[in-house]
Amino acid sequence: MRIIKLTEASKYNILENLLKRSPNSYDQFESVVADILYDIKKNGDEAIFRYTKKFDGADINAQNIVVTQEEIEEAYNLVDSSLIEVIRKAIINIREFHIKQKQYSWFDSKPDGTILGQKITALSRVGVYVPGGKAAYPSSVLMNIIPAKVAGVETIIMTTPPGVDGKVNPGTLVAANEAGVDIIYKVGGAQAIGALAYGTESIPKVDKIVGPGNIYVALAKKAVFGYVSIDSVAGPSEILIIADEAANPRFIAADLLSQAEHDEMASAILITTSEELANKVSAQVDLFVKELSRTEIIQKSLDNYGYILIAQSMEEAIQVANEIASEHLEIVTKDPFNIMTKIKNAGAIFLGEYSSEPLGDYFAGPNHVLPTNGTAKFFSALSVDDFIKKSSIISYSREALEPIHKDIELFAEAEQLTAHANSIKVRFEK
């Protein structure tokens, strides 16, 4: 794995290279997606069934579009029972963490009769998209459904593409059922997003759509945004590790590779103050690559977006980490908590040598749906907050409004909104 000394020039080049992973021009896909969405909006179920035949090769109709109780039971027989046990353990941790994120309605009152507050209400209906085929990860199903459940969403709808045989991935079904999904529809792609956004005869319109998907799904979500809410569009995965000379090079190398295996666009970066560690990690990465599967993906990802960077000081390492704003940040140093206080931008922060990133992907409890590609500067992990909305509460008495009514009238008139001023005035006319 390549080792580069951090300089202003190398830093600039690396940041530019990482940004390249966010492709800007999807014109040819966009028009395809727009056509599908229009078709779903206009033709509902009929279009859904037609696209499912065309793209998934499956015969789906109004009778078999919903996954049945029997199909869920069948899935339990197909999934390894030890995996089901692990899924249940993970759910306990994920639920426990997300419960701590819950926000509550509040109000504040004054003796003059003023009440101000904020009312929290869960979204009524949420759609969770789950990809099919190789991208069907049960852990992602948990991470998308559980926060909605904890928020108190009334109806959690899942859509996922069927195979040619009209069946859905059993791991997906088990994870969804364990997490508490309400209903599962056999439909995928942009057509599923259209159905969730506009509603069809079989599938009801939702308030928000979450979950990962391919480029068609991502563009469809972007297109319906505003009409419904969506989670942020996920980009390629990243890990950034800050380490000093105390770090175990074998652990660091293994953690870098755990992101590099995701896809060719994934990025794995080590920033260290120790040239010795840099060399050892680089050598260890080469050894691991030979042992692991997915070698081709790993090699391309490392060649394109993998770096071992040598920083002059820990301050410089922290500064670059904040500029990269990584999805996952591991801090493997003598005093990780001290460094954590200086981190401004990271989706999830893993502290110390036993907090390896896959612990967070599967088990610890925090959400693994995280902001990618530098967006940790302004976006957060998927959370209970994504499934609630807030209404302001304003209640004034006559006693409270009277002493300030002329102030409001003056402000409204200064903005030339006389009907605004009038609505206050009429309350104090003789």
Place this chain on the structure above:
Amino acid sequence: MRIIKLTEASKYNILENLLKRSPNSYDQFESVVADILYDIKKNGDEAIFRYTKKFDGADINAQNIVVTQEEIEEAYNLVDSSLIEVIRKAIINIREFHIKQKQYSWFDSKPDGTILGQKITALSRVGVYVPGGKAAYPSSVLMNIIPAKVAGVETIIMTTPPGVDGKVNPGTLVAANEAGVDIIYKVGGAQAIGALAYGTESIPKVDKIVGPGNIYVALAKKAVFGYVSIDSVAGPSEILIIADEAANPRFIAADLLSQAEHDEMASAILITTSEELANKVSAQVDLFVKELSRTEIIQKSLDNYGYILIAQSMEEAIQVANEIASEHLEIVTKDPFNIMTKIKNAGAIFLGEYSSEPLGDYFAGPNHVLPTNGTAKFFSALSVDDFIKKSSIISYSREALEPIHKDIELFAEAEQLTAHANSIKVRFEK
């Protein structure tokens, strides 16, 4: 004002009509905006100055693009001193309410060495867009800057278009200065959004752009979303009032008109169980329209999107209010708090006959930037939450990881992510 009895059919037609206010096809504007954004990205300041000359007729350059201390002082001389006093009073209330929204970092620990938490960090740099001309509302300046300030944003940048004379609206300057803006640039339109998103020689790139604007500004914000964060794109304003026979028809009529005067696309709706109130409000609206300014806007807004609806029961009124999901909802009944508990969807809820909507626009404290056009089903008012992000914190000891490490390996292997499994395994190899 027209009075309609609520039936399934009339409800359906009204909901369809309201949705029409969200225009879907902006193709011709979109390409103009895309060209401007590309130009700004490529040519920076030079393009900014060129567009400002073209669209605003003002000669702006690197020397005069920043509003000076002298210009701010001049603005104070131009603004009525009683308005400045009212702005200061409003700021106290707005700040007090938003401080209550602050969220804090938290962590939870277990005796085995596990620490899980959520770290709150304010965004570093935020751009606030403020329209020029007649749409320059000092109250909006306050509502956009104060939550960012309370969140702890380091640098709050404002952009607003200059007049032909190169000057900025004095009310805007005073409000921004009082609210605590850090720097103000004289640039407006899509070019301002481009500058904030990409950065130019004079204007630094920000993490998030907020604030209302015309169609060019709205489309530019949508186009740069993902590259930076944005607030939700504002649609036309709305008020919905639920009232029973106890309500004062003169107050209700005045409040309906306070929204109708905003623009021709604004909507003002009363839902009442009292036919007598419906008739009185309708007559009162007609009387007020003759007295008020902005008559033409009010009349068009009422003709297109104004309704007085008669409901069979309070339950029906509440159900329709939840379907409309209004930006502003007034509850003017004998027991408004009881009805409030049944409201799922509304941007801000005003309770009782002295809580008129303009009180919230200017003075009470809650934010007046609210979700419009039915999006209160899933969006919330602008708040301190819009200016922070959250990083998950995960710290496990060897003691905490050891008993579960095989579970994580099993989960990762079930998803065929062997490098994920390996990163856990290496920590327990002999």
